[in-house]
Amino acid sequence: MISIVKYNTGNVQSVYNAVTRLGYQAIMTDDPELLQKSDKVILPGVGEASSTMQYLQSINLDTVLKRLTQPVLGICLGQQLLCKSSEEGNSPCLGIFDVKVKKFPPRDLIPHVGWNSISDLKGDLFKKVRNKVDVYYVHSYYCEISDDTTAITDYILPFSATLQRDNFYATQFHPEKSADIGVQILNNFLKL
Secondary structure, eight states: OEEEEOSSSBOHHHHHHHHHHTTOOEEEEOOHHHHHHOSEEEEOOBSOHHHHHHHHHHTTHHHHHHTOOSOEEEETHHHHHTEEEETTTTEEOOOSEEEEEEEOOSSTTOSEEEEEEEBSOOSGGGTTOOTTEEEEEEESEEEOOOTTEEEEEEESEEEEEEEEETTEEEESSOGGGSHHHHHHHHHHHHTO
16 A cells, blocks of 8 residues: 655645556555555655644654655655755754755746756666656755765756655655656656
């Protein structure tokens, strides 16, 4: 069973729809017991980091998520929440990745909305995905490049398009909105 974390953020339904279109049984839940029993867990997200972390803490999901041993995929805000901290609301996050989330430099170019390419692809999420393909972004904050970076996008500056450490995977872009490439990346995760 695939669990999609249901919490105070947008985009949960579109991730659920994408997973079920691929033929997988999925549920949307914030039940710790169900999350721990799931084969895979997806932490989607469109929202604000500090209020979302407060919500996760209020229902003890911050502790549960950190202890999961099955494959976990963070998407967009979900990726940022898996990092050490975020400048958005000066919030501590889950700390899976030793990465700070920073706001793009003030410019007329943020938020970063639309298609942009990913490069330097490494790891299981990118089976059957060629280098420098376009994926869909909507964000104003980015994850720094680190040892856990498995793909890079350059928009204003280079940043981590994806991260991976142990059983935790994360994409800053939205695979569920990234056409055939996103379907392949999401399917690669679901087959882990």
